[in-house]
Amino acid sequence: MSHEAVLHGDAHGHDDHGHHEHHDTFLTKYVFSQDHKMIAKQFLITGMVWAVLGGLMSVLFRLQLGYPDSTFPFLEDLLGKWGKGGRITPEAYYALVTTHGTVLVFFVLTAGLSGTFANFLIPLQVGARDMASPFMNMLSYWFFFAASIVMLSSMFVETGPFSGGWTAYPPLSALGDASPGSKTGMDLWLVSMALFVVSSLLGGLNYIATILNMRTKGMSMTRLPLTIWALFFTAVLGVLSFPVLFSGFILLIFDRNFGTSFYLSDIFVNGVGALPNEGGSAILYQHLFWFLGHPEVYIILLPAMGMVSEILSINSRKPIFGYMAMIGSLFAIAILAFLVWAHHMFVTGLNPFLGSVFVLLTLLIAVPSAIKVFNWLTTLWRGNIRFTPAMLFAIGFVSLFISGGLTGIWLGNSALDIHLHDTYFVIAHFHIVMGVASMFGMFAGIYHWFPKMYGKQLNNTLGYIHFWVTIAGAYLIFWPMHYEGLAGMPRRYYDFSIWESFKQFGELNKFISLVSMIVFMVQLLFLFNFFYSIFKGRKLTKQNPWDATTLEWTAPINPGHGNWVGEIPEVHRWPYDYGKDGVDFIAQTTPVGADESQH
């Protein structure tokens, strides 16, 4: 509790003297900062670096998938022995696929998304000077940074980075003799992920504590913006499920290094012989992994949903439709997220009765998801829509969430999954619903809150180009993959040429690879816009550029550590009074008038 006391001391300091930035050195302001806004930017920019690396990896392995017969001399220059003769080797291909998955799921869409927006928005939107524990918050970033460094270093070891898929199923991940990537590369992967789990927990506890304890006067739970509700459930999911993943990793570390047999049994490795391990269960790991793995999908998706709800409402100039139903459906999704993990395991030989329970619970998630979609659509209905780049990405999110969500109904039904499992259909499904959709949520968030983060404006034209190319590209890349899946084409294949059943898609694969390169280039355009605008963007002149009701826009254009000069504003109403009684918007800080209508 001492941190809290320190913080309050700080806060009063603000009230008395205004700013205290002059106390900050470069190191405490930009590096070991305890200001939630700076930590948010650190998460964002580290996440962006990983997004570029992860995206580049996908471009490289798409090169192999699209042009399996061609050679590209630059690959040898770039990758050395991994690109021998200008062609990516299978080892390198699998390492790229694995790292792409790990990095995008955890480093970009978990740390980059939650880390950025939970840190940035929670104190600003609930009306707090900073997080409950700014120090823990700083640690959270630095654990993530350490995880990043270790993951990066795994790419430079002799035997290569881990290459057994981001899910890291043992025995493959446990046996260095079964795959070179499972040697040192896997040790580093596990260390990196362990550090990452610590980072997530430190962050998550902080987010929960801040939302529950540090709301400003008048900010009851049902006056919170939906972003905060979404980030709250995200944090709860993370705090309850990451430890389970951690335990799974600990057992894996034991199996790898200390001769235990948690996951290993009856194994004969070519070139080595029979292993002594008996009595373990390879499936146990999958339960532990997916007990996080499925909530993880919602850890990625919920923040995007929250921000999209907010942005749709603001730019429709209308209240979000069904505020309580939106919270209820978030809650339902969060609960169900813990009860569906085995739908990733329908074909592991799971007890059929258990499987049937998971089918029921899985398809049940479609109900709260449907509520959310229909509520978003109704929010647009008879609104007065402003197409800011953020709004475009929010609309894109809804479109992608529908497209990808519906194929979840196919895969969640075990009898169909038994046909489609681990095919390109699955790739199409989760990339659309979780990957691209959440990325759209993240873009929406960045475009929307960039002015608050940097006091500058992004270039709108570049934003529009970014959006239209990206949404068209995302559909062009992933939509046809459904058809590959319906042909039974398996995931994680380096080359399809020997397969009579799957080799008919050569032209299509070329096309997909080409589009993915273009889409990647356009993301660079966005990055350029982002960094250029930080330094050279037009200065923000309006304190509340989007005419929004929430608290962050009552803070100064470039808020210092402590966010508000003087008292923290008091809240008198919910955050969605748009178009009420013919008034465009009424800020949360405006007291309720005597003649105001009830809603």
Added chain:
Amino acid sequence: MTMFLTIAVVVLIFVVIFQIAKASEYVSVLKGEEVSRKQNNKINGLLMVVFLVLGLVGVWYCNELLYDKTLLVQDAASVEGARVDSMLWVTLAVTGIVFIATQVILFVFAYKYQEDTNRKVVFFAHSTKLELIWTVIPAIALTVLVVIGLRNWFLFTGEPPKNAMVVEVTGKQFGWIYRYPGKDGSFGKKYYKNIDNASNTLGLLWDDELAQDDIVMEQTVYLIKGKPVKLILGSRDVIHDVGLSHFRLKMDAVPGIPTTMWFTPKYTTKEMKELTGNPNFVYEISCDQMCGNGHYSMKGVIEVVDQEEFDAIMAKQKPYYYSAFPEKDPSAAPADTTVVAAVVK
């Protein structure tokens, strides 16, 4: 050189786009932010419908191009697979309707309700009736799908018919080993520490008499048209997966934990060659679980034949026991069979 040119062209395009974007910013300042914002709004509103129309045409066109390359054009090659296909069509119908309806609503609303200074926004925050409607209708639709799905699921994962033949399939990095129980109809015991790549790839216990007539094959496994087959799956090293796309089924092969699957082949390989019009058609077993660097080449072949052909093929097979102990093969060394039996005991 081409590399350099490509980079130069890309950079050039970047610069051009950036200059245009920058110029548009200046223009908006000159014209007045509000005016240019409204113009942009109109353009983006229009693009919403354009995107919807192009998207729907694209969905149709994609289907035209790719439908013939999927399994949807072929009859499922197993009796059970036909149920998967019919379930797939029902699910497609339900989700397809929702997909088109919601996407059309989304983009049409975006277009129709774009900013217009004359429009008065409706303060519409809540409607219990509407929310109940879109809770209950999806719930009913999903219940139907769950019921269909679970009936199939319990059939697929339930006990196979009594007359089913049994074949054991074992995955290894990177290939498949098949075992038939031989004349006695029962598999002999095995233990992984007995595995020896030269003469005992499955680690059979030769002391077990049931093991002595087991037949072991690699590359191709033979199944009988119209006869249900139960596959007992296992793995020697890491997790593999027996993916049978033509039969519409798959199941993991896990070291230490046997799993099973069953189905009834409907067409012989020859018949499928005619049905698909592809003279090279084979039923392929694809490994569908990431198993190492050779994952993509872990292919097995199933040949479905009719009963007579199957009997003829099996008659030519020798028990695996004799390849481990060639001296005990009665056909190789025409010794007294009673001696062999005595030695075995």
